[in-house]
Amino acid sequence: MxxxxxxxxxxxxxxxxxxxxxxxxxxxxxxxxxxxxxxxxxxxxxxxxxxxxxxxxxxxxxxxxxxxxxxxxxxxxxxxxxxxxxxxxxxxxxxxxxxxxxxxxxxxxxxxxxxxxxxxxxxxxxxxxxxxxxxxxxxxxxxxxxxxxxxxxxxxxxxxxxxxxxxxxxxxxCNQAVTTNHAQVDDILSYINQHISEDLTLEKLSEYFYLSSSYLCRIFKSTTGTTINKYITARRITIAKSLLNEGCSVTETYEKCGFNDYSNFLKAFTKAVGISPKKYAQFHS
The missing domain is CATH 2.60.120.280 (Regulatory protein AraC)
Structure with missing residues (x-):
């Protein structure tokens, strides 16, 4: 090989x-x-x-x-x-x-x-x-x-x-500690994943954690290597793939994942996966 x-x-x-x-x-x-x-x-x-x-x-x-x-x-x-x-x-x-x-x-x-x-x-x-x-x-x-x-x-x-x-x-x-360089980023990741279906914005995260937007972005990028928006989108696409595999409709899926409209969901999903969510659902049904 x-x-x-x-x-x-x-x-x-x-x-x-x-x-x-x-x-x-x-x-x-x-x-x-x-x-x-x-x-x-x-x-x-x-x-x-x-x-x-x-x-x-x-x-x-x-x-x-x-x-x-x-x-x-x-x-x-x-x-x-x-x-x-x-x-x-x-x-x-x-x-x-x-x-x-x-x-x-x-x-x-x-x-x-x-x-x-x-x-x-x-x-x-x-x-x-x-x-x-x-x-x-x-x-x-x-x-x-x-x-x-x-x-x-x-x-x-x-x-x-x-x-x-x-x-x-x-x-x-199973009880092994997960390591990170920044405890604040652990809290941010946990919060994002607990509220992934909601309207997550940088402003809301900044307000919740009492951090400026610039500082929040800087510590997240320096610790994870990616941006907050890219991370949120990737997590939502991951959840969308799982829901479509379970038989959820495209409409149900993008609403449950926190996308605010179908157009944004279609664009993000197609870019990440390579095909539209409708075709993905057909191939994996």
């Missing part, structure tokens, strides 16, 4: 082919804004040194950390600097993972059965990390006759390994 050197290209390949892709990255490419996509993502850090904002949670990234992110969770890699940051990112289309699962073994379990109190971040000790890298190399080395079956077999083995690890680890880490 081809190892991509760009996470963006790997993600595009995964979505276009409804398959899976592998990116082994050493240096930083231009980071994506707070974003969501129609693929599961496994993010394994080899060198650490960065920070993840996933929905309303911050995580510092250390060597050996692994993240499970589903297709409804907005995320953004922050604290971009000059350090080399080696990591492996696997993008998997949910339909493909479902196709290689069985009636009694759901390989997407680690993405779909993480309750809200459980973290996205887990840690592979050196032995488990070695096992993970071995399975990644097994996928990457597949070539020649039967490549597709070799790739599928290796991915199946990897996902069985990761789901077993997930089930054994999640109860041990």
């Amino acid at each position: 081809k190892e991509f050197m760009s996470n963006k290209e790997a993600l595009q390949h995964c979505i276009a082919n409804k398959h899976f892709s592998l990116a082994h990255l050493y240096s930083d490419e231009k980071p994506l804004d707070m974003h969501i996509h129609d693929c599961y993502e496994i993010y394994y850090s080899i060198s650490g040194g960065k920070q993840f904002l996933i929905d309303n949670r911050f995580y510092t990234i250390e060597p050996g950390d692994i993240f499970f992110i589903n297709q409804y969770e907005s995320h953004h890699l922050t604290q971009i600097d000059a350090r080399i940051h080696e990591r492996i990112v696997i993008s998997i289309h949910p339909d493909y993972l479902s196709s290689i699962s069985s009636a009694i073994t759901d390989l997407g379990h680690c993405f779909t059965h993480r309750d809200t109190e459980y973290p996205h971040k887990f840690h592979l000790d050196p032995d488990l990390g070695t096992r993970f890298i071995y399975l990644i190399h097994k996928i990457a080395a597949a070539e020649g006759f039967g490549t597709d079956l070799t790739e599928r077999s290796a991915l199946t083995e990897l996902m069985i390994f990761l789901n077993r690890f997930f089930n054994e680890s999640r109860f041990l880490t």
Whole structure:
């Protein structure tokens, strides 16, 4: 299997082919804004040194950390600097993972059965990390006759390994502290997520937290790496995708997500997801 050197290209390949892709990255490419996509993502850090904002949670990234992110969770890699940051990112289309699962073994379990109190971040000790890298190399080395079956077999083995690890680890880490560089931003994130369906404006946030608009914007951007408006929009789109998958109408969806009119919802959703909410609902019904 081809190892991509760009996470963006790997993600595009995964979505276009409804398959899976592998990116082994050493240096930083231009980071994506707070974003969501129609693929599961496994993010394994080899060198650490960065920070993840996933929905309303911050995580510092250390060597050996692994993240499970589903297709409804907005995320953004922050604290971009000059350090080399080696990591492996696997993008998997949910339909493909479902196709290689069985009636009694759901390989997407680690993405779909993480309750809200459980973290996205887990840690592979050196032995488990070695096992993970071995399975990644097994996928990457597949070539020649039967490549597709070799790739599928290796991915199946990897996902069985990761789901077993997930089930054994999640109860041990559910109380793990989420780290952040600014307690005020934690409060802001919590407030936004509790009031996401309401008319959230910078003025209202400033008034509620007794902070000037400029200071509020500055601490939020410096801590999260994204702006308040981009964060709010990304969270609303994430919720919209989930509601549309559950069968809600487009009208119900944009009202529940806090968009003040359909035109704004249509524009934001189409830009973030690549298709209109109506088409998205048709494809995922």
